[in-house]
Amino acid sequence: MLSVADLRARLAEVLEKLSSSAGPVYLTQRGQARAVLLGVDEYERLTDQLEFLEDSLTIAEGRLRDTPAVRPRSLEEVERDLRRRGRLPR
Numbered sequence: 403m404l405s406v407a408d409l410r411a412r413l414a415e416v417l418e419k420l421s422s423s424a425g426p427v428y429l430t431q432r433g434q435a436r437a438v439l440l441g442v443d444e445y446e447r448l449t450d451q452l453e454f455l456e457d458s459l460t461i462a463e464g465r466l467r468d469t470p471a472v473r474p475r476s477l478e479e480v481e482r483d484l485r486r487r488g489r490l491p492r
Contacts, residue, residue, distance in 0.1 A: 403428045403435070420444075 404427055409416060416427055420441035427439040440448070475483075484490035 403430050405429070406431050406436070 404412075404416065406429055409429060416439065420427060420439060423441055423443060426444070428435055429437040429439065481490060485492055
């Protein structure tokens with residue numbers, strides 16, 4: 403954690419730390435967390451990951467809408483079906 407006052411005094415050092423992928427820098431003001439600084443590479447990695455996850459969710463939601471509702475089955479029904487198919491011993 404770094405106070406806003408420390409950030410002003412050590413800006414060049416903080417920017418160097420961020421560019422070396424040393425992780426985020428948390429900024430505080432009057433002892434309270436106020437912001438997080440990320441290097442550009444880390445920020446782009448996170449936004450790419452978020453975009454991928456959002457796209458994956460959109461695809462999954464579309465597949466769920468296109469799938470007919472399936473009636474839940476009991477364990478006994480599943481076992482009976484597997485035995486009939488020869489995938490579970492009798």
